[in-house]
Amino acid sequence: MQTASSPTPLLAARDLSVGLVNRHGAFLATNRVSLAVDRGQSLGLLGESGCGKSITLRALLGLVPHPGEIVGGSVTWKGRDWRSLSKSEIRRIRGKDIAMIFQDPASCLNPVFTIGDQVTETLRLKLALKAKAARELARDLLDQVGIPAPEERLRLYPHQLSGGMRQRVMIAMAIATEPDLLLADEPTTALDVTIQDQILTLLARLKERNRMAMILVSHDVGVVAQNCDFIAVMYAGHIVEWGPTHDVLRTPRHPYTRGLLAAIPRLEVSGGRHPLQTIAGAPPTPGELPEGCPFRLRCPSARPECATIPVTLDRKPPDHGSACPIVM
Amino acid sequence: MRPSPPGIEKDAWLRLTRRARLDRGWATISLYAGIAIVAFIAALSAAAPFLGLRDPTATDLMNALQPPSLAFPFGTDDLGRDIFARVVYAGRVDLVFGIVVTYVSLVIGLSIGAISGYFGGLVDTVIMRIVDLVISFPFIILILTIAAIVGPGLTGAYIGVIAVSWALYARLTRGEMLAIRRREFILNAETLGYSAPRVVFVHALPNLLRANLVFSMSDIVLNILTLAALSYLGLGVAPPTPEWGEMIAQGQKNLFNAWWISTLPGLVIVLVGIGFSLIGDGLADRLDESGR
Amino acid sequence: MSLIAFAGRRLAQAIPVLLIITVAAFSVIHLVPGDPARVMLGSRATDEAVQVLREQLGLDKPLVTQYLDFLKAAMQLDFGDSLFQRTAIGPIVAARAVHSLALVGYAVLISLVIAVPLALLSAIRRNLLADHVVRALTTLAFCMPSFWTALLLVLLFSIRLKFFPTSGLGDSPLAYLASLTLPAVSIGLYLTPILLRSLRASLIQTLGAEFVEAARARGFGEARILFKHVLRNSLIAMLTILGINVGFLISGAVIVENVFSIPGLGSLMVAAIVQRDYPVIVALTLVFGVVVVAANFLVDLSYALLDPRIRQ
Amino acid sequence: MTETPLLSVTSLHKTFGGRASLARLLQGKPARRLTALDDVSLTLGRNEVLGIVGESGSGKSTIARCITRLEKPDQGEITFAGEDVWQARGAKLRGIRKDLQMIYQDPYGALNPRMSIGRAIAEPALVHGLIGRDGARALACELLDRVGLPRSVAELTPRALSGGQRQRVAIARALALKPRVIIADEAVSALDASVQAQILNLFGELMRDLSLSMIFISHQLSVIAHLADRVAVMYLGRIVETGATADVFARPRHPYTAALLKAHPHLEARRSQTPALAGEIPSAYAIPEGCRFNTRCRYAETRCRLSDPPAAAFAQGHEAWCHVLPDLENSANS
C-alpha cells in the first residue's frame, strides 16, 4: 500500500508483523501491515481497542515492548531499513527526526522531575544545548505550544499541571527538534472535548508550519476525519481499508468500515433513540482470530470462502484499497 | 504450537513462541516447583513416624557427634541423636508453626486493616496508631511476658508472634482497601444499601487477598526464622522436641568440630524458604485479577 | 505543606504512641515474674537481704509511682539509674545507641549497595537466568542463621585473610568502620533480600510505565532511562519496607552484636529484660519507639524528596 | 412537563475538602474547599432520558453520587416520587435504593472480580429480599436474556468477559431490582464504537420495554444527542443551559454549549484554524466571580465578571444562564 506519492517516502512499513506475548501465548498484534507517509502528509490509523494500531505505531519506531518483537516485514526511514542502522543511529533518529506523543500525558511525564528538567533534558541530549540555552529554548517552546507563563510552568511538576497542559508539554518536547515525522498515539483521548479541540488545532498548525508528516492513531472517527489526509482502518492486526480520508468516509468499501461508520451516533441526527446500526459480536481477542478473514464472523456479507481466502489489500483503484474481495 | 503464519520470519516467530512459553510457564513452574519442595518436606514430616527413622529424642551418648554417614545421613549431635530424624520430625513443628501463625495473623490483620481502611476517620486513626505501637514495640519484651504468663514453649511463641505480625497485614490491607474502596463495584454495593459488614467482608475482602497471600509466603519463612531466633534465646519449643532453629542454635558451640549439626538443619530452612518464595512468585502471577 | 509543619504533625502523632509504648513496656514487664533484687543477689542472699535491696532500689513503691517518677525524670532527659549497672542510664544508652545506629546504618548502606544493582539486573533480565540466580542467592542469604554467616565471615575475613578484626570496636574512625564491617555485612545479608524483592517488583512496574516508553521514544539511552528515570520512581516502595524494618533490625541485632561483641542496644535490651532492669527496659522501649518514629519520618521525608506528588 | 416529576433535585450544593493543613492555618488561610455543585436544580420525568453533559470537573458525576446517597449534599433537596432521598429511612429508603440504580463507566471496575456473573446479578435482589435463594438462578438467566448475553455467562467471572459484555452484566444487575430510574454515569464512554452502539441500542430497548427513566451522564455530545430527551449542560458546578436535546443542540443559547458543539469532532467538516474555546476550565477551588464561564467566554462583558447571570427562558423549557445571550448561529458556523 502506498499513501505517499514519492518513490522513497519519509517512512514506510512493508508487510510489518509484530509478535506479542500475553498469558495465552504468542500472537500477531499486527499482521503484514504496509503503510507510508511523506513530508507534510498526515495519516490516520483508525481502529478499535486491541486492533494493533498502537503497536504498529511503536513498531515504526522500533519500540516493541519486550518480550514482543518484529517478526516480519521491514520499516524504512528515508529509504534506509531500520535493521541496517546501528543502535546509536536509531537513538539519534528517535526524538530528533521522529517524535512521538502518547495517549496519557499524565503517565508520559516522569512524575518526579519538573517540567523544566524534562524538557531541557531532551534539548540537551538531542540538540546538544548548554543548560542555559536549553532553558531559554524550553521557555520558548512552551510559549509556542500555548502554555501561558512558561517560565513558571518550567518549575512545576507534571502533577501540578492539567491534562491539556501536560499534553502541550509533551508536544513541546516533540517539536523541539523540528522533527520530520510526528507519531501521535491517541493524543487527545484522555482530554476534554474543548481541550482536544485546542490540541488538535495546535498539531494542525505545527504540521503546517514545519511541513511535518504525522501519523495519528485514534479510535475516534471524527478526530481522524478532521485531522488526516489519509486513513488506514485497522481490524485485528490487519489494515482492512485505506485511502484518502474523504473517500473512505464517503464511500467506505470494507464491511467493517461501513459498520463502524454506521454505528456512530451523529450529533446532527439527534433525538428519537432510533436504533443504531451495529456490528454484531465483539472485537476478537488478540491471538484468537478465525482462519481467513478476521472479520468474517461479524460480517453481514460473509460467505463460506471468506474462511479460506488470505487477507490482502487490493491495489485497485490505486488510491483507495480494501481487503475485502467480496464487497466491492 | 500454532504454525507460523504466512509472511512471517520463521526464526523470529519461533523465538517469540518460545519466549511466550517461558514467560507464561515460569509462573507455573515457579508455583509447582515451590509446591513440590514444600510438599516434599511437609509430606516427609507428616509421615515421619512411618518412615522407620530413629527416635528423634533418644540420646545415644556412644554415638555422639558422628559425621554424616550411611547410618546417619545427617550425622548425629552431641547427644548422639540422629539429626536426619530430628530434621524430619522438626518439620512438623516448624511448618505448622509457620503456616498457622502466618494465616491467623493474616486473618486478623486482614479484617482489622479492611475495617480501618473502609471506615477511615477515627477508627482508622486509632487502629493505625495501635499498629504503629505494635511495630515499634520491642518484640522480645512481648515474647518474654507471654512466655512468663502462659509458660515457656510453643504456645508463648504462637501468641507472641501473632500478636506482632498481624500489624503488617493490617497495614498492607488498609492500603489496598483505600485503593479498592474507590472502585465502582464497591460504590455499587454501597448504593444498593448493603450493610457495611457485607461490603467489607463479602465484596472487598476477597479482592484484598492477593497482596496478602503473596506477602504471606515470605512471612511463613520469616515466622519460621523467628521461631528459630526464639529457640536461640531458649524461648522456643520445649526440649527435647526437635525444631530447626533449636537444632541450629544447639549446634552453634559445635560449629568448629561438628559442622553438620547446625548446617544441615540450616540448609533445610533455606530449602523451605526457597520453596515458599517460589510459591509466592507463582501466586503473584496467578492471582493477578482482571486479566486486563 | 511545609517541611516543618509536616515534621511537627508527625511528632505530635508520635508522642501519644511513645507514651503508650512506655506504659505498655512498663506494665508488661511487671507482669513477668521475677525480681531484679533477687536476680542481683542470686542464690546467696536471704529474703531479708532481698527486701533491703528492694527498698534501696525503690522497687517497693507502687508501680504507678515508679512509672510517674520515671516519666517526670524523662521529661528532663534523665532516665534514672540502671538497677544493675548502678549508673545513669542516659550515657549507657546513648553510647550503645551510637553503635547500634552506626551498625544498622552501615548495614543499610551495604544492603543498598548490593540490592540496588542486583535488583536492576534482576528486573531487566526478568525471568531469565540472571534473575533466578540473584533471587535464589538472596533467598539463601535470607534464610541462613545469622550467627552462622557471621562466624563464616569471621573465619574467612578475620582469621584467614586478616582484613578485619574478629570482634570488638576500633578506636580510630577507620578502625571503627573496619570493626563494624563484618557485623554490618551479616545484617546486610538478611536485609538485602527484603530490599531487593520490593525494589525488583517496583522496578518491573516502573519499567512498564508510559514515561519510560516516552523516554525511549525520545531516543534516550537505556542507562540514562534506568538510572535517572526508573530508579528514582522505584525507590519509594523499598524505602517503606526499610522504614518498617529499622526497628526490627536494631532490636534483632542481638545475635550479631553478641558474635562480634558490639555493645549495641539489642544486647542491652536482652540483658535488661533477663535482669528485670526496669528503668533500662522502659528507657530502651522509649528509644526504640523514637528510632522507629524517626526512621519512618525520614522515610516520609525521602518520599517527599523523591516524589513531588507527596509534597502536596 | 405538567405532571410532577419522578425525580427532582433542588438547589443542590456540594463542596469537598476541608481539613485545613497546619501550614495554611498558620498563614491564617481557611481550608481550601472544592466546589463540586453550586445551586443545581433539575428534574426527571417519567420515561424520560435526561442527559447531563459537561467536561471533567463540571460536577456531573457528583449529582449522580448525591442522588444515589454516596455523597451527602451540603444543601438542597432530592426527592424521588415524593420522598426526600436523604430523609427517607427504613422501608422507604430501601424502596428508593431499589428504584434508583446506577451504572458506571468502567466495565472493569464495576464488577467484583472475585464474584461470578450469576451471583453478581442476583445478589442485589437477594439482599433486598425480592427473590429467595432458589430464585437467583432463574433471575440471572432472565436478565442475561434481557441484556442479550448467553446464559452460560452466569458461571464465569468478569475476567472472562469483554468490556461490552461486562457493561451488559452491569446493566442486568441494575435491572435485577426492577428500578424505576437508572443513572448511567459515562456508561458507554469506555466502549469501542461498535460495542457502544450495541449498548446504546440496549438502553433504547430498555427505555421502550420497561418504561424506565434515566439520567444519562456523558461527555460525549453525540451519545447524549442520540439518547436524551432533555439535556442539561454543566460547567464548573452549575447548569448553564438546559432544554430539549434537539433544541439545545440545534440552537444553543449559551456560548459554552455552542463551543462544546463546535469542538466536537465532526466527520464532515474540516477543522477550523482556531479552537472553539480557548483556555482551560478554572480550578474548582477558585471559582471565578460573576458568570463562571467569563474567563473563557469571548462575549464576556463587565457585568459577566460582576454578577451571576439570571436564567433566560426560551421556547419549550429551553433555558440558558447568560447575561449576554449572543447571537450564536453565525459564530458556530464561522
Next chain:
Amino acid sequence: MTARLGGLLALAASALFIPAPAHGEDGAPRKGGTLTMARDSEPLTLNPIGAGDNGSIFMIVQVFDTLVETADAPLPQPALATGWTVSDDAKTWTFALREGVKFSNGDSLTCDDVKFSIDRFANPKVNTSYGGFGAAIAQTECASPSSFIVRLKAPQGAFLDYLSTFIPSIVPKALYEKMGDKAFSEKPVGSGPFMVKEWVRGQRLVLERNPYYWKNGQPYLDQIVINYVPDENTRMLKVESDEAQIATEVPYAQIERVAALAHVDVQIENVMAWDAVWFNSRKAPFNDPQVIQALNYATPKEAMLKTLMHGAGDIANHVIARVKYWDPAVEAYPYDLAKAKEALAKSSSPQGFALSCLIVAGDQFELQQAQILQSEWAKIGVTMEIQAVDTGTIWTRWGSGDENCFTFTGAGLSSDALSDDNLAVVFFDFTGGIESFWTGWNNKDAIALVKEADGTIDEEKRKAAFHKLQRLAMAEYPAVPLFFIKARTAVSDKVKGFKTLPVKWWNLEDVWLAP
C-alpha cells in the same frame, strides 16, 4: 600449670591448692607489656560492696587489696595485714597492718580506711549481697595506726576466709565519702596491683599498673585490656588470631581444637564450682530419699562427662562444691540402672513419676544436660518436662517453693569463700535464710553440723563436721550431684605466671609476658 587433656583424676583435697612454683621453669619474670584478655562477662560495678557477679568481682580483686588474700594455698595469706593474732575465745582478732602501703592515687592507706571498709562489710544494710559474711562482726577498732582489732559476736570458723573475699576490700575512706557510692563504683581507687585507666561499658576495661603497689616489683604488666566478648566462638577466635592472649571459658566442645593451636594452651583447673539437679523436698515424691537415690543411680555421669564436657570436669561426690573440707573418700553414685530401679521400687513411687524441671533459657549446655537426664530417667519410668525460663524468672519460680526441680550449672554456682561454711549455710541450713536453697530440706543433724563447724576455729573439728555433713547430704539431700566444674582458659604461650585460683579469679600481678 597446664592440665593435661582428658581431665584430672579426682584429687586429694590439698591438690586443689598446689602452691604455684613462684615463677618456675619460665625463668625470671619480665616487666612491661600489655596483656589482652577476652572475657565472657563484663563488670557492672567496680565497688567491692554491691558487686555480686563474676564480671565485676574478678575485676575488683585486681584493683583492691584485702587484709588477707586468697592465694594458691588452703589458707588465706597475709596481704595488707602482715599478720594477726586471735584471742583464746576466738572472738577478738588483732591485725598488724602493713606499713607504707599507698592507694593508687598516692594517698597512704591508714587504719581508718581499714576500719571504714570493714565496718561497711559488717553492716547488713550496706552489704546486702553478702550480709552473712560480715554478720559475725560486733565491733572494730584501730588500736594504733598499725593495729586493727575486730571483735566478733561469736567465734566464726570462716572468719579469715570471709576476710579474704573481695567484699571487705580496703577503700580510701576520705575519697569514698567524697565521691559517693555511684562515682566510686565507676572510678574506684584501691591499693591493688592495678588501677582503672578506662572503662567502656559493654566493651572493655583497661587496667594499668598501680605504681604504688606494695608487692616488690609487681605487677609485671604495664597494662591489661579486658575485652568483653560474650560469644564463646568469637572469644576463641580472639586468641586464635592473637588479638587476645587469654580467653576465658573455653567451650567444652572446643577444648581439643583450641589446645591444638600452635601458640595457645588450654589451662584446665579445679575451681569451687559445681553442677547439680535440685529437687523440692516439700513435694512428693522428692521427700523420699529412695527416689533421690534412684535418680542418682539412673544418671550416667561418666558418659555425660565425656560427651558434654569432653572430660574437663570431675564426677561430684558432694552436693556442693569441692571446697576446703571436701572429703574425697565419699563415694559418688555409680551409674547403675538396676540399683536405680530397685531403689525406686522401694520408694513411694514404685511406678515412676512425672516431674518438670526449670532450666535457664538459652544455656545450651544446661539444655543438653537436661535432655540427657530426660532421656535417661525415662528408662526408670521418670518422665521429665524441661521448662526453659529466663534468669529473671528462675529465682522467683524456684524460690516460690512450688516447683519440683531445678538445675543450674557451675558457671552460675560457685563458692566465693575458701571454706565450706557459706555454701553449707545456704544449702544445708534450713534456718539459714532460704530454706536450704529452697529445697526445703529440713534436717536437724545437718543444721547442727553447720552450726558446729561455723562456731569453732578448730580445724580438726571443722573438718570432722563437714565430712559428716557431706556423707549425710549424699545420702539424703534432695539433689542429684553431677560434676565438679573446672575452669577452662585459653592462654597464649607468651603469657607466663597465669593461673586460675579455686575462687575462679586470677592474681594478675603474677602474670608477665614473654618476649
